Amino acid sequence: MGNKAPNAAEFRQHSSHWGVFKAALGEDGLVIQAHPGDPDPNGILDNFPAALRHPARIARPMVRRGWLERGPGPDRQRGRDEFVAMEWDQVLDLLAAEIRRVGESHGPGAVYGGSYGWASAGRFHHAQSQIHRFLNTAIGGYVASVNSYSSGAASVIVPHVLGNYEALTKHNVTWDQVATQTEVVLAFGGMALKNAMVAGGGISEHVERPAMQAARARGCDFILVGPLRSDLPEEAGAEWIANVPGTDTALMLALVHTLVAEGLHDRGFIDRFTTGWAEFERYLLGAADGQPKDAAWAAPITGLEAEAIRALARRLHGKRVLVTVAHALQRAEHGEQPVWMGAVLAAALGQIGLPGGGYGYALGAIGYYGRRANAVPSPTLSQGRNRHGNYIPVARIADMLLNPGQDYRYNGQTRKYPDIRLVYWAGGNPFHHHQDLNRLREAFARVDTLVVHELAWTATARHADIVLPATMTLEREDIGYSSHDPLMVAMQRVAAPYAEARDDYDIFAALSRRLGTEAAFTEGRSSREWLAHLYERTRQGLAEKGLPAPDFEAFWEAGSLALPQEPDDGGPWRAFREDPDANPLPTPSGRIEIFSETVAGFGEASCPGHPAWLPPEEAPGGATPLHLVANQPATRLHSQLDFGGHSAAAKRREREVATMHPADAAARGIEDGDIIRLFNKRGACLAAVRVAEDIRPGVVQLPTGAWYDPEDPAEDFPLCVHGNPNVLTRDIGTSSLAQGCTGQLTVVEVEKFTGNLPPIRAFDPPVARPAPQPLAAE
Numbered sequence: 076m077g078n079k080a081p082n083a084a085e086f087r088q089h090s091s092h093w094g095v096f097k098a099a100l101g102e103d104g105l106v107i108q109a110h111p112g113d114p115d116p117n118g119i120l121d122n123f124p125a126a127l128r129h130p131a132r133i134a135r136p137m138v139r140r141g142w143l144e145r146g147p148g149p150d151r152q153r154g155r156d157e158f159v160a161m162e163w164d165q166v167l168d169l170l171a172a173e174i175r176r177v178g179e180s181h182g183p184g185a186v187y188g189g190s191y192g193w194a195s196a197g198r199f200h201h202a203q204s205q206i207h208r209f210l211n212t213a214i215g216g217y218v219a220s221v222n223s224y225s226s227g228a229a230s231v232i233v234p235h236v237l238g239n240y241e242a243l244t245k246h247n248v249t250w251d252q253v254a255t256q257t258e259v260v261l262a263f264g265g266m267a268l269k270n271a272m273v274a275g276g277g278i279s280e281h282v283e284r285p286a287m288q289a290a291r292a293r294g295c296d297f298i299l300v301g302p303l304r305s306d307l308p309e310e311a312g313a314e315w316i317a318n319v320p321g322t323d324t325a326l327m328l329a330l331v332h333t334l335v336a337e338g339l340h341d342r343g344f345i346d347r348f349t350t351g352w353a354e355f356e357r358y359l360l361g362a363a364d365g366q367p368k369d370a371a372w373a374a375p376i377t378g379l380e381a382e383a384i385r386a387l388a389r390r391l392h393g394k395r396v397l398v399t400v401a402h403a404l405q406r407a408e409h410g411e412q413p414v415w416m417g418a419v420l421a422a423a424l425g426q427i428g429l430p431g432g433g434y435g436y437a438l439g440a441i442g443y444y445g446r447r448a449n450a451v452p453s454p455t456l457s458q459g460r461n462r463h464g465n466y467i468p469v470a471r472i473a474d475m476l477l478n479p480g481q482d483y484r485y486n487g488q489t490r491k492y493p494d495i496r497l498v499y500w501a502g503g504n505p506f507h508h509h510q511d512l513n514r515l516r517e518a519f520a521r522v523d524t525l526v527v528h529e530l531a532w533t534a535t536a537r538h539a540d541i542v543l544p545a546t547m548t549l550e551r552e553d554i555g556y557s558s559h560d561p562l563m564v565a566m567q568r569v570a571a572p573y574a575e576a577r578d579d580y581d582i583f584a585a586l587s588r589r590l591g592t593e594a595a596f597t598e599g600r601s602s603r604e605w606l607a608h609l610y611e612r613t614r615q616g617l618a619e620k621g622l623p624a625p626d627f628e629a630f631w632e633a634g635s636l637a638l639p640q641e642p643d644d645g646g647p648w649r650a651f652r653e654d655p656d657a658n659p660l661p662t663p664s665g666r667i668e669i670f671s672e673t674v675a676g677f678g679e680a681s682c683p684g685h686p687a688w689l690p691p692e693e694a695p696g697g698a699t700p701l702h703l704v705a706n707q708p709a710t711r712l713h714s715q716l717d718f719g720g721h722s723a724a725a726k727r728r729e730r731e732v733a734t735m736h737p738a739d740a741a742a743r744g745i746e747d748g749d750i751i752r753l754f755n756k757r758g759a760c761l762a763a764v765r766v767a768e769d770i771r772p773g774v775v776q777l778p779t780g781a782w783y784d785p786e787d788p789a790e791d792f793p794l795c796v797h798g799n800p801n802v803l804t805r806d807i808g809t810s811s812l813a814q815g816c817t818g819q820l821t822v823v824e825v826e827k828f829t830g831n832l833p834p835i836r837a838f839d840p841p842v843a844r845p846a847p848q849p850l851a852a853e
């Protein structure tokens with residue numbers, strides 16, 4: 076152990092999606108200090124020190140042997156082959172030639188550049204912006220992706236029935252309003268503190284815990300509906316209603332039924348601010364199908380007592396109630412329904428638009444919800460123009476690659492999947508985010524070439540043909556900025572690049588040079604010049620408001636800059652409530668659509684014209700009697716830095732930890748700390764098990780983000796020995812309306828694993844052969 080701790084002057088300001096911090100590289104390695112202004116700093120910061128120089132980092136460019144020897148083409152060896160190390164100049168020549176080949180013979184419609192993923196916090200080295208800008212300038216565009224894995228269903232249904240999706244999450248009820256106004260928070264899926272710890276672009280203040288504390292101290296009641304007790308923190312003092320996962324729509328229907336049956340619904344609000352109640356009420360009361368959607372009906376579906384449902388409905392009447400619905404609920408089959416029905420429940424309670432009341436969709440799911448927006452323009456890199464224009468809903472990637480030319484439905488249209496030759500990824504990890512990973516492997520086997528820029532050997536990098544080592548955020552300069560965080564951060568360089576890693580920008584600039592499009596891509600600017608250029612927009616915004624507007628050098632020197640924010644005015648729903656004629660919602664009727672002509676007109680059985688209970692196709696039973704909840708991990712952001720210390724410390728016997736109820740464990744002879752095997756017809760993985768009462772019986776929980784680690788990659792259905800739940804999840808869309816991700820819920824069986832425990836190899840770099848001979852010059 077060295078003994079020289081870095082002194083204060085050696086600390087550099089930096090930022091991440093999970094918090095603002097200072098860092099210094101001392102003799103004993105990286106030292107991190109959370110932002111002093113953050114009332115509740117995030118433990119995920121502790122993943123940085125061990126990650127920075129971890130052997131899981133990618134040291135040099137690599138090319139898959141089979142691709143090098145046989146050239147581009149479909150190949151089931153992806154993810155099974157060995158790699159050959161190459162010099163940067165050599166690999167960039169090869170890749171530029173391949174991009175030219177695909178661009179010239181097939182056009183941008185054969186290049187999938189959706190490249191979904193969170194990457195890192197800086198606004199300039201934002202990997203999505205970089206790759207899209209590169210493909211737009213180099214080959215005129217690419218097949219893009221729309222929507223997100225986060226809110227695939229909500230972001231499509233909400234504009235039809237409720238208004239602007241962005242405003243629903245980002246300009247609506249704030250944490251300040253919850254702290255001071257709300258009387259009852261009814262939280263479907265909860266608002267776990269671990270989730271709000273994260274905000275894309277950076278976050279300087281974690282306000283959720285103190286806000287819940289203040290609300291509770293004032294007497295606000297928190298009611299948690301969901302399978303996990305930990306989805307609301309102790310500070311909220313919540314009551315816990317543990318319904319069967321995936322049944323929230325039935326519960327909400329029964330709540331509204333009780334309100335209507337007892338005359339407790341807000342008729343005045345419904346008449347003035349909504350449309351389509353009559354059609355919905357016929358369904359609710361059972362006029363069409365003879366089945367009232369009452370508490371007795373919902374009880375066996377939801378696993379709750381009918382009287383408990385009725386009592387809950389009565390408690391909501393006449394209070395300032397905030398209904399929240401976690402993103403998680405819509406990341407499942409028929410995910411559109413709980414989002415829409417949550418709005419109908421809030422409308423029936425008549426609180427929409429009141430301070431601290433109404434519908435706080437996804438409040439608490441991410442740290443930029445429930446806050447005020449910045450009042451100056453953001454420092455954002457232009458992605459240029461995609462002249463190609465084709466896209467897929469993001470979670471249909473494997474479907475697209477497996478079914479070129481096939482028709483599919485999306486948002487009322489019939490569209491056709493393109494025929495993709497080249498897939499290019501920077502800043503995302505489909506082996507983290509996508510479902511049914513064995514199917515994803517089949518899909519990636521179909522393309523000619525898969526290119527990945529990564530800072531570490533994720534499974535996605537291991538499945539690539541060309542792997543280019545990217546710098547980690549700590550190794551470059553950037554600007555940290557999030558639309559709803561009042562601190563803009565100079566992300567100063569803390570460490571030199573690892574081995575031969577390069578910035579995504581420098582890689583794309585070098586490729587652009589080879590393709591003759593360098594000037595369009597770089598506009599002649601170095602990275603530092605770009606930062607100054609992006610900063611200027613925000614600086615001008617400050618100057619126009621007469622606020623201190625330091626020049627770039629002064630900002631950089633200071634390390635951060637406080638930004639003004641918009642007032643907490645309740646957003647479009649407040650304005651709508653105050654004057655619905657002057658401030659209509661941007662829906663076809665200008666009101667909240669409880670029945671939607673548009674949605675009904677699409678004719679989708681999987682998403683009818685009003686919210687409805689649609690039983691899932693896949694429910695527990697038979698060989699798979701348990702629900703699996705695959706939610707966000709507490710100790711990392713998705714799969715990022717899974718090899719870091721904070722993530723590693725929470726594992727047991729190096730495996731991700733699943734939680735089971737004692738009754739389910741006992742029935743299977745499983746004890747706390749055992750290794751279990753989770754399986755269904757799609758795949759299997761190992762995990763360590765925590766046996767505890769804080770989960771609903773019949774439910775197993777395994778968070779996402781442990782790196783996919785196939786015991787024998789040569790097999791078609793290998794066992795993941797580490798605990799990645801996406802070997803089990805199902806790759807279907809939420810419905811033919813939104814086609815969103817359904818990764819949150821699936822069904823499994825669990826058994827005690829008694830074999831020899833296979834080692835974890837996910838973080839060992841693959842064996843690489845040296846380059847055979849320099850390739851002959853072209």
Ligand SMILES: Nc1nc2c(c(=O)[nH]1)N[C@H]1C(S)=C(S)[C@@H](COP(=O)(O)OP(=O)(O)OC[C@H]3O[C@@H](n4cnc5c(=O)[nH]c(N)nc54)[C@H](O)[C@@H]3O)O[C@H]1N2
Binds near residue numbers: 504
């Ligand atoms: N089963 C199931 N699956 C899910 C979910 C679920 O609830 N259940 N949730 C889904 C959700 S909401 C989301 S948002 C997705 C998240 O899915 P992703 O956003 O794909 O997950 P990340 O792990 O954040 O992937 C980012 C990758 O970018 C790399 N990276 C970081 N910085 C840089 C950089 O500067 N350059 C380059 N080239 N690479 C960089 C990181 O190493 C990491 O591998 O997962 C989804 N998947």
Ligand SMILES: Nc1nc2c(c(=O)[nH]1)N[C@H]1C(S)=C(S)[C@@H](COP(=O)(O)OP(=O)(O)OC[C@H]3O[C@@H](n4cnc5c(=O)[nH]c(N)nc54)[C@H](O)[C@@H]3O)O[C@H]1N2
Binds near residue numbers: 224269272705
């Ligand atoms: N620490 C950390 N924070 C994160 C992320 C991360 O990776 N790590 N990812 C961020 C991202 S990109 C996103 S989109 C958000 C995601 O936000 P969410 O999708 O809301 O987060 P999850 O943790 O997946 O799910 C929240 C809870 O919903 C509950 N739940 C699941 N299914 C059901 C159901 O059918 N009914 C009910 N009532 N409850 C259910 C689960 O118990 C789960 O813990 O989180 C963000 N925050």
Ligand SMILES: [Mo]
Binds near residue numbers: 223224225226
């Ligand atoms: Mo997400």
